Amino acid sequence: MITCPKCQKREYVGTLFCSECGESLVSLEEGAVSTPLYKATGQVGGKVVVPPPPPAFPSSIKALVVLYLVAEQQFIPLADRESFTLGRINEGQMIIPDIDLSPYGAFEYGVSRLHVSIQLGEPVTITDLGSVNGTRINGKKITSNVPRSLSHGDVLALGKLRIQILIR
Amino acid sequence: MDQGIDHYSILGLSRDATPEEIRRAYHESARRLHPDVNLSAGDTEIFLDVQESYEILSDPIKRAKYDALTQLERAAQPVGVNILYSRSVLPRLTEPQLIYVLVKITPSTGQHADVTPPFNLCLVLDRSTSMQGVRLDTVKGTAIELVRQLRKQDVFSIVAFSDRAEVLLPADHQLGQTSIETSIQMLKASGGTEIYHGLEAGIAEVRRNLLSSYVNHVILLTDGHTYGDEALCLQLAEQAAVEGIGITGFGIGDKWNDSFMDSLASRTGGSSMFVTRSSDIGNFLKQKVRRLGQVFAERVRCEMAVKPGVELRYVFRLEPEAGILPVQPPLYLGNIPQDTSLSVLMEYLISPIPSTTHYESLVEGSIKLDIPTRPVPTFTIHLSLGRPVSNMPGPETPPQAIVEALAHLTLYRMQDKAQQEASAGDFTGATRHLRYLATHLMVHGNIDLANTVFSEADNLQHQRGYSKEGEKRIKYGTRGLLLPEVSEKKRL
Numbered sequence: 202m203i204t205c206p207k208c209q210k211r212e213y214v215g216t217l218f219c220s221e222c223g224e225s226l227v228s229l230e231e232g233a234v235s236t237p238l239y240k241a242t243g244q245v246g247g248k249v250v251v252p253p254p255p256p257a258f259p260s261s262i263k264a265l266v267v268l269y270l271v272a273e274q275q276f277i278p279l280a281d282r283e284s285f286t287l288g289r290i291n292e293g294q295m296i297i298p299d300i301d302l303s304p305y306g307a308f309e310y311g312v313s314r315l316h317v318s319i320q321l322g323e324p325v326t327i328t329d330l331g332s333v334n335g336t337r338i339n340g341k342k343i344t345s346n347v348p349r350s351l352s353h354g355d356v357l358a359l360g361k362l363r364i365q366i367l368i369r
Numbered sequence: 370m371d372q373g374i375d376h377y378s379i380l381g382l383s384r385d386a387t388p389e390e391i392r393r394a395y396h397e398s399a400r401r402l403h404p405d406v407n408l409s410a411g412d413t414e415i416f417l418d419v420q421e422s423y424e425i426l427s428d429p430i431k432r433a434k435y436d437a438l439t440q441l442e443r444a445a446q447p448v449g450v451n452i453l454y455s456r457s458v459l460p461r462l463t464e465p466q467l468i469y470v471l472v473k474i475t476p477s478t479g480q481h482a483d484v485t486p487p488f489n490l491c492l493v494l495d496r497s498t499s500m501q502g503v504r505l506d507t508v509k510g511t512a513i514e515l516v517r518q519l520r521k522q523d524v525f526s527i528v529a530f531s532d533r534a535e536v537l538l539p540a541d542h543q544l545g546q547t548s549i550e551t552s553i554q555m556l557k558a559s560g561g562t563e564i565y566h567g568l569e570a571g572i573a574e575v576r577r578n579l580l581s582s583y584v585n586h587v588i589l590l591t592d593g594h595t596y597g598d599e600a601l602c603l604q605l606a607e608q609a610a611v612e613g614i615g616i617t618g619f620g621i622g623d624k625w626n627d628s629f630m631d632s633l634a635s636r637t638g639g640s641s642m643f644v645t646r647s648s649d650i651g652n653f654l655k656q657k658v659r660r661l662g663q664v665f666a667e668r669v670r671c672e673m674a675v676k677p678g679v680e681l682r683y684v685f686r687l688e689p690e691a692g693i694l695p696v697q698p699p700l701y702l703g704n705i706p707q708d709t710s711l712s713v714l715m716e717y718l719i720s721p722i723p724s725t726t727h728y729e730s731l732v733e734g735s736i737k738l739d740i741p742t743r744p745v746p747t748f749t750i751h752l753s754l755g756r757p758v759s760n761m762p763g764p765e766t767p768p769q770a771i772v773e774a775l776a777h778l779t780l781y782r783m784q785d786k787a788q789q790e791a792s793a794g795d796f797t798g799a800t801r802h803l804r805y806l807a808t809h810l811m812v813h814g815n816i817d818l819a820n821t822v823f824s825e826a827d828n829l830q831h832q833r834g835y836s837k838e839g840e841k842r843i844k845y846g847t848r849g850l851l852l853p854e855v856s857e858k859k860r861l
Contacts, residue, residue: 202464213464213465213466213467213718214460214462214464214465214466214467215455215456215466215467215468215469216467217455217469217767217771217772217775218775218776218778218779219779220779220782220783220786221802221805222805223779223780223783223805223806223809225772225776227766227767227772284808284811284812286812286814296814296816315814318812320812328812330812330813330814331773344766344769344772345769345772345773346772346773346776346813347772347776
């Protein structure tokens, strides 16, 4: 059996989503049967990008999690709620992302209208919402609709828009 | 070259895989199966197959040759079958484990004949008192419109029912256009809802022209609860399924019994749909009839024997119409439209695998389908599902298509769970599941549905019950998520 990290429900090996809380167990299932020999690394099928050292927290920002736009050297604090969607606003669009990346060249970089969502929890996680150009964490492409955890200093690429995650 | 193996399916790839995907699939399999790191017997043979497949597919010239060669074989087949597994190799475990299998049946290219099969359709209309007003008027208007749009070859009949049934339009072309329209116009609402009478008369009408060159179907439209005759109705549906008659159920408003309608329709491979507003009845009906006119293959059924130690736990149809199907064989899977595929996701529970087993067979059987435009309609595809077993398989990521389908399916199952808990009086559990569900819907960007779920969670907590309307909205809303995005776009 495997255990859901969110609600502790016990599920059969091979279960991909927790039946109790709906949490994705995809990565967990790998761990349940893997051996050290086959430890998953980011090296297959992609270049591993060593993230540049993250900049220091700007003193004016109190938020625990901050997005740092690498090219623009801008900070976007994530505060006051637990879940944020990132994307770009387009005319006549039904669903508006919480954070609009249009001012940072989102369209040119290939950011989808609803690209990812970020959950502030323990750990902070990111879910690609089926974006057209995909999302990479430190150069490794992630599967859509499967949450991945983020650590301080991770560099995201939404399409080609690079954002570094700062976690206090 | 051994033609027995499909080089694409060995690497878990689709026919249109890019060179990069082929390379990645090979590296992943090789990492897992390479003789240097792998100790369990049987894996080396698989590795050799993988290597051979990669040699062919990675070389553009060899790949084109292989494609051309298999193209001939494939073109002779009216449909293509693509099978994906959530794991390519099963770990040998001393505990039970789950595996998901996605079976996708697509009409082969070149099979899109200009001729579409005629349908033999009966519309079974509820005329009980509650239909009075806009509902019945819309239904009448739509029925007349449908009669006017009939193609010459189609057979169409109408049955109206309340606590008894009456054949408004018999299933032959004897009546003149005007008299048909008059008899539809004369329809008045009165009486209660007893589905059995209507369904029985409707099936009898379809039976009069029961030919495999037709798409045989009953559309049942009701707004009420039927009492006492549910079991009889289900028997009728089972009989209809055997004879090759499909049933689609439309429920209007909030009074009808959705779980009954679901089990009724799914027994024949059909599905039930929820019409929120009376003004939508027309569009829903017309769309359904249009789709019946575009059927490529019907009566897709799966006759199979599940192996000992293996249990089929769920069957979900993802497209063309999303829905849960019964797990008892034979499985009636419904129709395949010309422009889309039929995709079915199955969940199997496998008992602990003994050390003597190197290949775990899941099911053995066949899928049969009727293609009405062919001289001999019935076509059979052999179906054999199974996976190799290894002591130490490496980590692998399940195919994206399965993960995406399950992400949505999990939401549907959560609402199902909440509904069951609520009807068993466990409101705390139901509220908790609805809250989880709403959070996921938010993340997926389904803001409207998420808000409905949130407000139903509040209803549950404070009033100890769902609002009937909200309950159905959530059920059919989450079910709608199961449809792949592509086909959703097509429909717009």
